[in-house]
Amino acid sequence: MRIERISNKQGVFTIILFVVGVSSIFTTGIEAGNDLWLSVICSVIFAIPAVAIYARINYLYPGKDLFDILEICFGKILGKIVGLLYVWFAFHLSSLVVRDFGEFYVTVAAPETPMIVPMLFVTLLNIWIIKEGIETIGKFVEIYVPFIIGLIIITVLLLIPQMEIDNLKPLLYNGIKPVLKGAFTDFSFPFGEIVIFTMIFSSIKKKGLSHFKIYFSGLFISGFIILISSTTDLLVLGADRVSEVYFPSYDAVRRLNVGNFIQRMEIVVSVVFLIGGFVKLSVCSLAACKGLTKVFGFKDYRFIVTPVALVKLNLAYLISDSIMDFISWSTHVWKYYAFPFQVVLPVIIVIVAEVKSRKSNLKKT
Amino acid sequence: MMKKIILLITIILSILLTGCWNYRELKELSIVTGMAIDKNKENGKYIVTVEITTPKGQKDINMISDVISIEGDTVFDAVRLLILKNGKRLYWPHAKILIISEDIAKEGIFPALDFVNRDAEVRADIRILMSKDCNARNILQGKEKIHDSISFHMNDMMDAKDAVQYFRDARLWSFLNEISSKGIAPTLPKTFVIESGDEVVPEINGTAIFREDKYIGELDGLETKSFLIIIGEAKEGIYVIKDIGGSGESVTLESFGIKSKIKPEMVNGQLIVKIKVEMDASIGEITGIIDFMDDGKRKMLEEASREQIKKRLEDVIKKAQQEYDSDIFGFGNEIKYNMPNMWKEIESEWDDKFKEIKTEVDVSIQIKRSALLSKPIKKGD
Structure with a gap:
């Protein structure tokens, strides 16, 4: 089977859209009140070591996914159990994004449309796209x-x-x-x-240090965009x-009004969310499907895509009864979960x- | 082959099946341009009145406006019941003004505002006014020659606010922001009807002052002008300076650039709110024959206008403090922004404190122009 590859640039861009997409409609960290912008900066700083760890994991075993690495590190059984936990995480996150689509569309645009309709289409x-x-x-x-x-830049200006x-x-x-809480x-x-x-980043073309570069440029660029958009809000x-x-x-x-001429630009937010949210959804589902396969x-993850997606749709529909439940769960429980x-x-x-890679290196030499 | 057929079907279906299943044609819509909310005192129900505009005619399309009103237990209930009278569903995004009656404002404005704030169809930049001495619906029912629609007429009047300044513009979002903030008392423009001959014309003049969500007092048009200077929303305006230096003559100043800054300061352990107003003015009209353009007289005019405008500003502050005890100027917010620690101490007792706060008004006026003439009209000796 042909090995699928994406370039470094595409990797960075995927991270940017992944992060910016859904955050373009939800502004998180509002616990910080009018210091929201500070808490965004703090959270990017918090994220630096975490993202360094993610990059290091990929860097230590080039060409391997998290699931392979888990099996190498923890052995077959424990590795598979932890792997399943991560599959659940990716799967759950993707169904939350589907739910975001439904809630956003129904709340702001079409209150009489059943929520399942936008969710089904997405x-x-x-x-x-995952099959592709x-x-x-x-x-x-x-x-x-x-x-x-x-x-985003034009709208902010x-x-x-x-x-x-x-x-x-x-x-x-x-x-x-409150700033730290928001962060x-x-x-x-x-x-x-x-x-x-x-x-999923076993698919990056170049090996070596580029993992760090990709993760960090993705983090900083998307962090900057989020800083700008939440400060604008x-x-x-x-x-x-x-x-x-x-x-x-x-x-x-909605407040935007330049000379009574340029106004009612809300659609811009919808477009950003639609495209970014879709990328986030695809990345999460891809991770879940690949994980299940591994x-x-x-051998191949494609045959599992449709059933997983349909189960995801159902989960998204049943995950909470109302937008109030949904939002309070995402703001109060998600961070600990x-x-x-x-x-x-x-x-x-x-x-x-x-430890393991050091040992195997020692054996080789 | 199969693939091609599927592709063809997809393309045809996507052309045929586009559109929303609950779409609405323009001619099936009633576009709401303004809304008024009253309360029936006898049974406690809300009376919602809307002005709607419907396009009519075959070749030349005219916009015909109509006013309908109905009672309901809540505002939303009444809004839905309006369909009974109108026969069509209402389309809200173009609603320009919302008028709340004095009775509702006295009891508390929240029940009337929640629907408008919550509903996705009404935009948050809708303008809010309070009707004074008449039912809110009477204003929409007024007749007016220039526009077919009273709401559009009132919207135009409010767009011209910078030139008139007898009222302050209030949008739904700004009003709600002020209600939720402790450091400022919310205000709305006042509106009422005037009968001239057989015409009933709406007018907007003055300011209604609220404490939290209840109406407690008002400023008239002239006081509103001074109020706008203090909060920095007056950018230009006309100010009549009377009886300059005891000469009995008046000059009308036209001001183009007004800057104002509210700054709280600690002076000798006492909190003083300093208000600094800078004004660039030109002489717009002189009623008499004294030449105020020459050096000495100009100083005199500047001095007199400084004194008079300062007096007006102080009067408004005094009125807000002593009569209504309402922080309409947002002194509290300024203290919060500039001295956060001080605000933490006094926040809980701000309602009592505001009354006693010392203010210092400093006005500086520079007369820079005198329109086309450099001398007043001469009288033959």
């Missing part, structure tokens, strides 16, 4: 990233007249604690989710409003992998 497209493989995803992002970044610098004052009014939330969503890429809406609406960016862009020892997958397990894996 799932069908998702099945298609990671190369297609790579090309997809290569086309869309410049377009998305351009859109046009929003400048609506911004009020007073919304950022006073600095650190409630002390540093933790921001870390778990979206930056910590980069862990998913350890499951804050400047335009103020901390109170940001914490009370479901989709702050959407609300902020854990159960199949995701922490073992994003930090604890990778740390253990990297330590074991480090």
Whole structure:
């Protein structure tokens, strides 16, 4: 079977869209109030060691996925169990993204449409792109990233007249604690989710140090975009409003009005979310399918894509009863739920992998 | 072959099956341009009145406006019941103004605002006004010659606010921001109807002051002008300076650039809010024959206008402090932004503190132009 490869640039772009996509509609870390921007910066700093660990895992075993590495490090049985946990994580995350699609579409655009309709369509497209493989995803992002970044920059520039610098004052009014809390939330969503890429980045073309480069340029560029977009939300809406609406960016862009001529640009937010969210969904589903294949020892992952996607659709539909439940779960529970997958397990894996690879190197020489 | 057939079917279906299943044609829509909410005192129900615009006609399409109103237990209930009267569903995104009646404002404005704030169809930049001395619906029912639609007429009036300044523009989002913030008391523009002959014309003039979500008092048009200077929302305006230096003559100043800054400071352990206003003005009209353009007289004019404008600003502050005890200027927010530690101490008792806070108003006026003339009109000796 042909080995599928994506270039370094495509790898970076995938990370950018993965991180920016869903975060373009949800502004996380609002616990920090008007110091939101500080907590975004803090969360990127928190993410540096975590992402370094992810890159190191990929770097130690070039050409291998997380699931292979788990089996090498922990042996067959324990490796498979941990592998299944990660499959669940990727699968669950992907169904949350599907749910995001449904909630966003139904809340802002078509309140009378059943939520299953947008979710079904995005799932069908998702099945298609995963069957086409990671190369297609790579090309997809290569086309869309410049377009998305351009859109975000133009929108932010046009929003400048609506911004009020007073919304950022006073600095650190409630002390540093809420900022750290917000930074933790921001870390778990979206930056910590980069862990998913350890499951698919065996497909990067070049070997060696480029893994670090890819992970870090992805992290910094997407961190910068998120810093800009959440600060824009804050400047335009103020901390109170940001914490009370479901989709702050959407609300902020509604205010956009240049000379009564350029206005009602909300669709921009939808487009960014649609494309970015789709990339996130595809990456997560791809990771889940690849993981299942590896854990159960199949050769190709493609035959499993459709059933997994349909189960995912059902899970997304049943995962919560209402948007209130959904949002409160994602803001209050997700960060603790995701922490073992994003930090604890990778740390253990990297330590074991480090020891094992040293040993095997010693044997060779 | 099979693949080609499937592709063909896909293309044909995607052309034939596009569109939304609940789409609405323009002619089936009633476009809402304005909304008014009253409360029936007898049974406690809400009376929702909307002005709708419908395109009519075959070749030349005219926009016909119509006003309909109905009672319901809540605002949303009434909005849905409107379909009974109108026969069509209402289309909200173009709603420009929302008028709340004085009665509702006195009891608390939240029940009337929640639907508008929550619903996805109404935009957050809708303008809010409070009707004074009349039902909110009477304003929409007024007749007016220039526009077919009263709502559009009022929207135009409010767009011209910079030139008139007898009211302050309030959008739904800005009003809600002010309600939720402790350091500023929310305000709305006041509107009422004037009868002139057989015409009933809506007018917007003055400011309604709220404490939290309840209406407690008002400023008239002239006071609103001073209020706007203090909060820095007056960028230009006309100010009549009367009886300059005891001469009994008046000058009308037209100001193009007004800057104002509110700055709280600690002076000798006492909190003082300093308000600094800088104004660039030109002489727009002189009623008498005194030549205010020459050096000495100009100083006199500057001095007199400084004094008079300062007095007006101080009067408004005094009124807000003593009569209504409402921080409409956002002094609290300024303290929060500039002295966060101080604000933490006084935040809980701000409502009592505001009354006693010392203010210092500093006005500086520079007269830079005098329109086309360099001398007043001469009288033959």
